[in-house]
Amino acid sequence: xxxxxxxxxxxxxxxxxxxxxxxxxxxxxxxxxxxxxxxxxxxxxxxxxxxxxxxxxxxxxxxxxxxxxxxxxxxxxxxxxxxxxxxxxxxxxxxxxxxxxxxxxxxxxxxxxxxxxxxxxxxxxxxxxxxxxxxxxxxxxxxxxxxxxxxxxxxxxxxxxxxxxxxxxxxxxxxxxxxxxxxxxxxxxxxxxxxxxxxxxxxxxxxxxxxxxxxxxxxxxxxxxxxxxxxxxxxxxxxxxxxxxxxx
Amino acid sequence: xxxxxxxxxxxxxxxxxxxxxxxxxxxxxxxxxxxxxxxxxxxxxxxxxxxxxxxxxxxxxxxxxxxxxxxxxxxxxxxxxxxxxxxxxxxxxxxxxxxxxxxxxxxxxxxxxxxxxxxxxxxxxxxxxxxxxxxxxxxxxxxxxxxxxxxxxxxxxxxxxxxxxxxxxxxxxxxxxxxxxxxxxxxxxxxxxxxxxxxxxxxxxxxxxxxxxxxxxxxxxxxxxxxxxxxxxxxxxxxxxxxxxxxxxxxxxxxxxxxxxxxxxxxxx
Numbered sequence: 001x002x003x004x005x006x007x008x009x010x011x012x013x014x015x016x017x018x019x020x021x022x023x024x025x026x027x028x029x030x031x032x033x034x035x036x037x038x039x040x041x042x043x044x045x046x047x048x049x050x051x052x053x054x055x056x057x058x059x060x061x062x063x064x065x066x067x068x069x070x071x072x073x074x075x076x077x078x079x080x081x082x083x084x085x086x087x088x089x090x091x092x093x094x095x096x097x098x099x100x101x102x103x104x105x106x107x108x109x110x111x112x113x114x115x116x117x118x119x120x121x122x123x124x125x126x127x128x129x130x131x132x133x134x135x136x137x138x139x140x141x142x143x144x145x146x147x148x149x150x151x152x153x154x155x156x157x158x159x160x161x162x163x164x165x166x167x168x169x170x171x172x173x174x175x176x177x178x179x180x181x182x183x184x185x186x187x188x189x190x191x192x193x194x195x196x197x198x199x200x201x202x203x204x205x206x207x208x209x210x211x212x213x214x215x216x217x218x219x220x221x222x223x224x225x226x227x228x229x230x231x232x233x234x235x236x237x238x239x240x241x242x243x244x245x246x247x248x
Numbered sequence: 249x250x251x252x253x254x255x256x257x258x259x260x261x262x263x264x265x266x267x268x269x270x271x272x273x274x275x276x277x278x279x280x281x282x283x284x285x286x287x288x289x290x291x292x293x294x295x296x297x298x299x300x301x302x303x304x305x306x307x308x309x310x311x312x313x314x315x316x317x318x319x320x321x322x323x324x325x326x327x328x329x330x331x332x333x334x335x336x337x338x339x340x341x342x343x344x345x346x347x348x349x350x351x352x353x354x355x356x357x358x359x360x361x362x363x364x365x366x367x368x369x370x371x372x373x374x375x376x377x378x379x380x381x382x383x384x385x386x387x388x389x390x391x392x393x394x395x396x397x398x399x400x401x402x403x404x405x406x407x408x409x410x411x412x413x414x415x416x417x418x419x420x421x422x423x424x425x426x427x428x429x430x431x432x433x434x435x436x437x438x439x440x441x442x443x444x445x446x447x448x449x450x451x452x453x454x455x456x457x458x459x460x461x462x463x464x465x466x467x468x469x470x471x472x473x474x475x476x477x478x479x480x481x482x483x484x485x486x487x488x489x490x491x492x493x494x495x496x497x498x499x500x501x502x503x504x505x506x507x508x509x510x511x512x513x514x515x516x517x
Contacts, residue, residue: 048394074396082394088387
């Protein structure tokens with residue numbers, strides 16, 4: 001479905017991605033983990049075409065998207081749904097309008113059907129009856145759920161989640177993960193998720209890729225990642241600090 | 249051992265300075281190119297469907313209607329000040345009869361378009377920049393892009409068209425209110441006859457003067473909305489980036505209004 005080959009990107013003199021190779025199979029949940037500032041969100045922005053790489057290629061179903069013109073890239077993006085780290089909800093619109101917006105703009109269906117689909121999506125994320133509220137009036141967890149509803153309302157083939165649970169309490173983290181798994185089971189989309197939530201993501205991922213110093217250090221099933229002999233992977237999933245004193 | 253170091257240092261410094269100067273010049277050229285391309289892109293999308301009419305109406309309300317109070321207030325007091333000052337000057341030469349045309353020509357040709365544009369820059373232009381800047385830093389513009397929706401069509405074209413429509417209308421209102429402000433002072437306060445005030449105006453103010461004001465206000469509408477949306481769309485990071493973009497938008501718009509006013513004033517009849 002998605003194939004990344006030798007992706008490189010620097011910002012000024014700072015190399016962030018130093019040759020990423022990654023494949024995401026159709027219908028799987030791929031979770032990209034790694035340290036903060038390690039380039040996970042930069043990788044995601046390349047996958048959705050918000051950034052262009054210095055070198056390397058990204059294929060979506062054999063179409064190379066890194067050199068596509070805007071209109072051709074938009075045709076690929078029509079198959080995408082993206083959940084941004086902060087939700088990226090339009091603050092001038094209500095919750096209902098935020099979720100309905102992609103349908104109004106991209107799908108030619110009657111207004112009654114749009115209303116029905118939006119209410120259905122809001123109910124699926126546990127926000128029925130909240131459509132009239134403004135994004136500023138709802139909690140961080142609710143905003144994330146509205147963002148998920150907006151990303152899924154067009155029933156996309158691929159959904160990208162950029163740290164969908166950052167800053168939430170453990171109960172909300174599990175609620176959102178449960179929601180993603182449930183929606184994935186129902187709609188069978190391909191998911192690429194950037195997350196820090198260890199060990200929770202091991203329960204939802206089909207495969208986990210560890211990004212370290214601009215390269216994929218390891219990509220395997222959650223079980224294989226947890227049993228990995230790679231010290232970088234072990235250090236990250238155990239949350240060990242580099243100069244930790246010996247355990248007593 | 250120190251010989252080569254002391255001889256190479258003076259050579260390296262000028263080369264480095266030239267390099268830095270060249271890099272800075274390229275940066276300026278690049279941003280000028282981006283600035284120009286931004287407007288060309290926006291103007292292109294004005295004529296390419298789908299047209300975002302609801303968004304345009306909302307922007308006309310925001311840029312035009314909500315600026316009306318301040319435009320009327322400024323217009324009234326500008327006309328009153330002009331009426332007072334010009335009356336004092338003309339009375340020294342015994343030419344008070346020319347107060348009407350003097351106030352009207354000053355307002356219609358210069359002060360109406362310029363002051364109106366400066367006021368709307370402060371009220372609506374700065375808000376446009378801040379709004380777009382916040383949309384940029386909260387990834388709302390990226391959200392539009394990944395929805396395969398063109399942010400320029402949604403966020404830039406409506407305010408520019410709103411500027412083209414509302415600036416001449418607001419300037420016309422400013423002109424009328426300003427002329428009546430001059431009337432209030434000259435006729436009601438200082439005793440000039442109403443017939444003289446308006447009669448001489450009809451003799452001296454012609455269509456070319458009105459058109460000069462119209463072309464100025466139209467071009468100021470483009471300049472203000474272009475600069476303010478550009479600065480917001482390409483603002484830096486965080487609250488500081490939005491604040492800097494807003495300041496730059498107001499300063500650059502104001503300077504461009506004055507420069508362009510001089511240019512148009514010298515080429516238009």
